[in-house]
Amino acid sequence: MIQMLQGNQVTVRYGSHAVVDGLSFHLKEGQWLMLVGPNGAGKTTLIETIAQGTSYSGRILWKGRDIRTLKSSELAQKIGVLSQRNNVGYAYTVEEVVGLGRYAYQSGLFSAKDDDGKAQIEKALEMTGLGELRHASMLTLSGGEVQRAFLAQVFAQNPQVLILDEPANHLDLKYQQHIFSLIRQWLKEPGRAVLSVVHDLGLARRYGTHAILMDHGKSVLQGTVDEVMAPDILQQVYEMDVYEWMREMLAQWQ
C-alpha cells in the first residue's frame, strides 16, 4: 500500500506549551485513520497543522515530499479539509460555496478552464443531498445543512486524502449515518485515504480502520482500531471505564 501522508516529529507550540508534541504518524492508501483522545489532546491542532494553518517544527510528507514545498493549490488538490467551525458571514448561496471547492483547479489569470468542474460540483451536491438547496442562502441553513454544504465543497475539491474534523458535528442521526457511509464509499476508490477527528468512540470504532490515541499532544498508541481501543488503554487515557460506560448507554435501548 502506498504511503500517502506521513508526519515526522511534528511539534506545535503556543508559547512554551507544546500542543502537539513530537508526534509521528503515517496514513496509507485505503486507510481511515481516526484521531481519538480527550479534549485538549491536540487533535484539531494536528489537523490544522497538516493543512498548513499553523507553524510547526518537524516534517510532514506527501508521498515522500515535504508539503511545505507544495504550492497552495497543489496541496488543495491532494488534501481536502473539513474544519469544525464553519459559519458564513454573508449570504452566499450553497452553490457558490460548493463551487469554490474547484478553486485549486482554476489557476491562471482569468479562471482557466476547469472541464471537470461542473460535473464534480453536481456530484457533490447530489451526494450530500443539497440539490434542492443549491440556490439557498447559507445564512438560512440549519447547522447540519451548513456542515453538509462544506462537506460538498470538499467533495467538489476531489482530493486524494480527506481530513475531517468532527464531520458528524451538527448532524442528526440520519445524516450522521448518511455522511459516514458516503465517506466509506468514497474511500473505496483506489488512491484515497481519510484522516478524521471523531469524538464519538462508537463511530470511530465502527468506521475507522486505524487509530491514533492522543493525549496531551502526544501519541499514546497507534495501530488498528481494535488495538488502540482496547479497554485498559482507553481507561488509562480517559480516566474512566469507557467500555462500561458504552455498555450502560447501550443498555438503555434494550
Add this chain to the structure above:
Amino acid sequence: MQDSRQLKRERFSPVTYCLLGAALFLTMVLCICVGSVRITFSDTVTAVWNAVWGLPIPENIAKNIILNVRLPRVLCVVLAGAALSICGAAMQGLLRNPLADGSTMGVSSGAALGAVIAMATGFTLPGTSYGGIMVTAMAFAFGSLVLILSLAYMLDRSLSTSSIILIGVIFTMFISSIISLVITFSSDHTRSLNFWTLGSFSGVNYSQVKLLGLALLVCGGVLYRFSPELNAFAIGEDNARHIGVNVKRVKLVILITVSVLIGVCVSISGTISFVGLVMPHIARMLVGPNHRRLLPASLFSGAIFLLLADLTARTILSPIELSIGVVTSIVGAVAFVVIFCKTRKAG
C-alpha cells in the same frame, strides 16, 4: 418550506451594467448642470461632446464653467466614489467584517497624515508636482493597515469585527490630532484640517482626474481579478486556505492595492467617510455577496452616491460650500443604522 428559502437573485448581466451606466451618466450630467450658474442639459451635452471630438463650441455656452470647473470635478467625484466603494467592498470581504472600510479602520486618516507630512516637509518626487504627497499617502495608508491589523491580532487572534473597529476608531482620533498638530506648525496652509478630515473636491483639475482614473483602472482591475479569492476570504480565511488560496500572498496583494487606491483618493480629496462603508452594503443587497458582481455594483453605487453628495455639498447652502464629508457622514450614518438594524433582524 424549502422553496421559500430559494434566493431569487438577479444575475449581474450586461443589461444591469447598461442600466447602472445610464444612471451614472445622467447623474453626472445633472451634477454639471446644477450649480450657482445653471446650465441646460443640451448645453452640457453639446459642450462635452464637441470638446471630446475637438469640434468648435458655440459662443453662447458657458464653456469655461462646464469644461474647466464642473467636468473635472464631476469626473474626480465619480472616480473617487467608485474607488472608495470598491476598497470598502474588498476589505469587508477580505476581513470578513461588514464594518471594515478605509475610514473605520484608520487607513484614510493614515493616508491623510502621510499627505500632510509630505506637504509640511515639502517632500516631492522629481519631475512630478504631486507624486511626493501621493506616494507618502500610500505608504502611510499601508503602514496604518498593517499596524492596525497587527494590533488587533495581538489583542485577539481571531481578528474579530469589534476589536479591529475599536482600534481603527482610536487610531483615527489619534491621527486627527497629529494631523492638526502638523498643520499648526507647518508654514504651508494651503489645505486646512477641515479638508483632510472631511474632504473636498473644490478646485480639482484634469491631472488629478487622470491620476485617479489610472489608479482606479489598475487597482480596480487587480481587485476584480481577485474576486474568487475575496469570496473565499468572505466565507472564512481557514476555508480559503483549505481550498488552495495562497492566503498570505493574496492578503498582502489586496491590502497593498487598497492602500494605494485609498492613498491616491485621500491625497486628492481628503478623507471622505462612509462611502466605502455603506455603499458595498447597498450593492450587496442588490446583487448578493459574490465579488464578481459585488465589486462592479459597488463601483457604480459609490460613484452615484458621491456625485449626489457632492452636488448637495455645493448647492444646499450656496454660495457657502459644505465639506463633502458632512453630507456623506449624515446620509451614511443614517443609512448605516437602517442597514445594521435590518441585517440584525434578518440574521
